[in-house]
Amino acid sequence: MRxxxxxxxxxxxxxxxxPILGSSAATAQSTLEAVKQRGHxxxxxxxxxxxFGAPDGQGYWRGLDVETCRAVAVAVFxxxxxxxxxxxxxxxxxxxxxxxxxxxxxxxLTWTLRRDANGINFAAVNYYEFTGFMVxxxxxxxxxxxxxxxxxCVQTGSTxxxxxxxxxxxxxxxxxxxxxxxxxxxxxxxxxxRCDALITDAAALASVRATQAKNxxxxxxxxxxxYMDALSVxxxxxxxxxxxxxxxxxxxxxxxEMFGIxxxxxxxxxxxxxxxxxxxxxxxxxxxxxxxLDEKFAYNIIKQxxxxxxxxxxxxxxGSPLKIERGPNRLFTDGGLMFPLAFx
Amino acid sequence: MLSSLxxxxxxxxxxxxxVLLAACLAGLYWLYDNAVTNLTARGIRVGLDFLWRPSNFxxxxxxxxxxPANTIAWAFVVGLANTLYISAIAIVLSTLVGLVVGLGRxxxxxxTSGVTGAYITVIRNTPLxxxxxxxxxxxTTALPGPRQALNPVGGVFISLRGIxxxxxxxxxxxxLLWVGATAxxxxxxxxxxYRRRRGLAVTMLAAITIAPFVLALxxxxxxxxxxxxxxxxxxxxxxxxxxxxxxxxxxLIIGFVVYTSAYIGExxxxxxxxxxxxxWEAGRAIGLRDSQTLFHVIIPQALRIIIPPxxxxxxxxxxxxxxALAVGYPEFGLVVGTVINQTGQAIESIIIxxxxxxxxxxxxxxxxxxxxxxVALVQR
Numbered sequence: 209m210r211x212x213x214x215x216x217x218x219x220x221x222x223x224x225x226x227p228i229l230g231s232s233a234a235t236a237q238s239t240l241e242a243v244k245q246r247g248h249x250x251x252x253x254x255x256x257x258x259x260f261g262a263p264d265g266q267g268y269w270r271g272l273d274v275e276t277c278r279a280v281a282v283a284v285f286x287x288x289x290x291x292x293x294x295x296x297x298x299x300x301x302x303x304x305x306x307x308x309x310x311x312x313x314x315x316x317l318t319w320t321l322r323r324d325a326n327g328i329n330f331a332a333v334n335y336y337e338f339t340g341f342m343v344x345x346x347x348x349x350x351x352x353x354x355x356x357x358x359x360x361c362v363q364t365g366s367t368x369x370x371x372x373x374x375x376x377x378x379x380x381x382x383x384x385x386x387x388x389x390x391x392x393x394x395x396x397x398x399x400x401x402r403c404d405a406l407i408t409d410a411a412a413l414a415s416v417r418a419t420q421a422k423n424x425x426x427x428x429x430x431x432x433x434x435y436m437d438a439l440s441v442x443x444x445x446x447x448x449x450x451x452x453x454x455x456x457x458x459x460x461x462x463x464x465e466m467f468g469i470x471x472x473x474x475x476x477x478x479x480x481x482x483x484x485x486x487x488x489x490x491x492x493x494x495x496x497x498x499x500x501l502d503e504k505f506a507y508n509i510i511k512q513x514x515x516x517x518x519x520x521x522x523x524x525x526x527g528s529p530l531k532i533e534r535g536p537n538r539l540f541t542d543g544g545l546m547f548p549l550a551f552x
Numbered sequence: 553m554l555s556s557l558x559x560x561x562x563x564x565x566x567x568x569x570x571v572l573l574a575a576c577l578a579g580l581y582w583l584y585d586n587a588v589t590n591l592t593a594r595g596i597r598v599g600l601d602f603l604w605r606p607s608n609f610x611x612x613x614x615x616x617x618x619x620p621a622n623t624i625a626w627a628f629v630v631g632l633a634n635t636l637y638i639s640a641i642a643i644v645l646s647t648l649v650g651l652v653v654g655l656g657r658x659x660x661x662x663x664t665s666g667v668t669g670a671y672i673t674v675i676r677n678t679p680l681x682x683x684x685x686x687x688x689x690x691x692t693t694a695l696p697g698p699r700q701a702l703n704p705v706g707g708v709f710i711s712l713r714g715i716x717x718x719x720x721x722x723x724x725x726x727x728l729l730w731v732g733a734t735a736x737x738x739x740x741x742x743x744x745x746y747r748r749r750r751g752l753a754v755t756m757l758a759a760i761t762i763a764p765f766v767l768a769l770x771x772x773x774x775x776x777x778x779x780x781x782x783x784x785x786x787x788x789x790x791x792x793x794x795x796x797x798x799x800x801x802x803x804l805i806i807g808f809v810v811y812t813s814a815y816i817g818e819x820x821x822x823x824x825x826x827x828x829x830x831x832w833e834a835g836r837a838i839g840l841r842d843s844q845t846l847f848h849v850i851i852p853q854a855l856r857i858i859i860p861p862x863x864x865x866x867x868x869x870x871x872x873x874x875x876a877l878a879v880g881y882p883e884f885g886l887v888v889g890t891v892i893n894q895t896g897q898a899i900e901s902i903i904i905x906x907x908x909x910x911x912x913x914x915x916x917x918x919x920x921x922x923x924x925x926x927v928a929l930v931q932r
Contacts (some may be wrong), residue, residue, distance in 0.1 A: 326896035
């Protein structure tokens with residue numbers, strides 16, 4: 209806790225010092241060069257949301273956001289473990305990216321106009337989600353309109369602060385907020401009963417419920433707004449090459465799912481005579497050279513991590529303890545919002 | 553001519569200082585220019601216009617009125633007011649408790665001095681942030697929920713949501729009372745100045761001080777004003793009515809007072825011990841009781857030793873309030889952090905924060921220096 213405090217002050221200091229002192233390090237060396245020279249990618253990660261990003265019992269990072277970083281590591285180094293994960297609070301994550309402490313930020317970060325316009329770029333959406341409330345079943349609330357006068361635990365540094373205010377104003381609920389600087393304190397306060405409700409992305413709520421509640425069945429989750437958020441991977445402004453690499457690494461997992469390419473069959477799919485698949489897997493070269501990567505980068509990603517459906521399944525879906533429905537995160541061909549772009 | 557300038561000490565030092573100043577200014581300009589260039593290169597806007605946009609984020613409690621529709625500048629004011637509020641309460645309470653601790657440590661009763669000694673040792677040797685989290689954990693885990701709230705006396709409810717107390721509400725033209733109180737304060741100030749120059753009886757001073765407020769009170773009552781008691785009541789999820797000390801606030805104040813009073817206790821004990829033993833003996837020799845000697849002879853002398861380290865301690869307390877965000881109290885630092893996150897204006901916000909804390913700290917030290925001069929030995 210103390211360390212974390214020190215860290216946030218350090219980061220604040222960095223946020224101040226780097227742009228002042230750093231004589232445009234960003235323009236001097238591209239992110240790709242810096243990453244290659246260093247030998248690994250530095251990736252902003254959550255402070256522990258199982259399913260999105262958290263170390264497992266052996267200290268190995270797992271989760272959808274984590275695998276998004278690994279995909280980029282495979283694209284650049286052909287090694288999913290050439291990544292260093294830096295746990296960041298909601299408050300720290302954007303300054304850490306802006307100041308160059310991390311190379312990319314897939315950390316349940318909602319794509320918003322003002323963030324986008326202010327020093328970062330969103331490369332790709334890796335999860336669509338509602339903001340939700342979680343409440344104990346015992347208080348007998350099942351929808352937003354019932355929540356008048358309730359107190360809500362909120363974590364600072366997220367869009368949920370604004371959402372909670374919007375909801376409160378819209379339905380005239382007079383919600384009382386209790387705002388914390390770090391994730392652990394927010395959740396602890398909710399489970400101790402300090403607040404009636406906890407607000408964040410519904411999938412993160414499901415993760416918290418499954419992993420931290422004494423009895424997960426005692427809690428109910430419902431949407432706070434009818435609006436969906438796009439949780440996205442962000443990179444710094446001003447390095448288009450890196451932006452492209454991150455975007456197409458994420459896209460590769462979606463495209464593979466559409467082509468029916470899985471970790472298991474990717475090798476035999478190299479024999480495919482479908483020109484699209486040939487271009488995708490690099491059997492017909494061109495894509496890799498265009499991005500400055502290995503021609504086999506997409507093949508390598510699928511070989512080491514699998515397609516988006518497989519990644520989703522083992523971290524959040526049926527293959528995980530969370531059992532979250534694919535819902536809007538299905539491919540558009542299955543009625544979802546995920547749309548792979550053309551690999552040519 | 554030139555050689556005489558070269559050998560003139562005054563001219564040389566003047567030149568050196570001018571060069572140094574110019575170098576400093578150039579350095580500052582270089583930093584500023586670099587910052588603006590780099591931020592622009594990264595697509596981050598620079599400027600203070602964000603201060604006038606609506607904040608859109610909630611602040612969990614504040615002593616001045618706030619809604620997310622207010623501007624970001626006002627959110628800063630709200631955070632600042634909270635910081636000043638908890639600083640002031642922490643400083644006053646810690647000083648009082650610290651005095652008791654310091655005197656207890658000097659007590660001839662071994663139990664009293666032992667307990668206070670242990671207290672000081674434990675508290676001073678553990679980090680403040682850990683203590684704050686400890687008190688907050690107690691407040692939120694050991695206490696019952698709002699529906700099973702403890703009710704020690706009628707109208708008082710203690711739950712993990714905080715302490716709810718009955719409160720007094722004034723109904724009617726309350727502005728009259730504020731005008732009266734302000735007038736009383738002004739009269740008091742004028743009276744004190746008059747008293748110093750021309751002399752004025754204390755009873756007279758008291759009478760003219762109270763008069764404006766009494767008049768205002770009478771006008772308030774005549775205008776149909778009255779005081780109503782509001783008792784907290786469980787409605788829906790939470791208590792409504794009365795006044796509330798949130799568990800964050802309560803844990804925070806307890807944490808700060810416990811921590812700071814241990815330091816202040818030692819400062820006070822040190823100051824008292826530093827006054828010569830002969831002063832006690834002299835006090836007894838002229839027939840003063842020990843308590844009289846303490847308050848009329850020893851403490852006035854001890855204050856000279858106590859004030860400088862006490863000033864440092866007060867300054868630390870003000871700066872320590874930034875740890876309050878760990879237990880969810882919205883002090884200035886938390887608001888600044890939120891603003892940085894919502895707007896991305898990190899440099900501007902942090903400079904504002906530095907400026908604000910510098911101003912508070914300078915104000916505290918100016919006041920304490922003034923007080924120090926007042927209690928200092930006057931050489932005659």
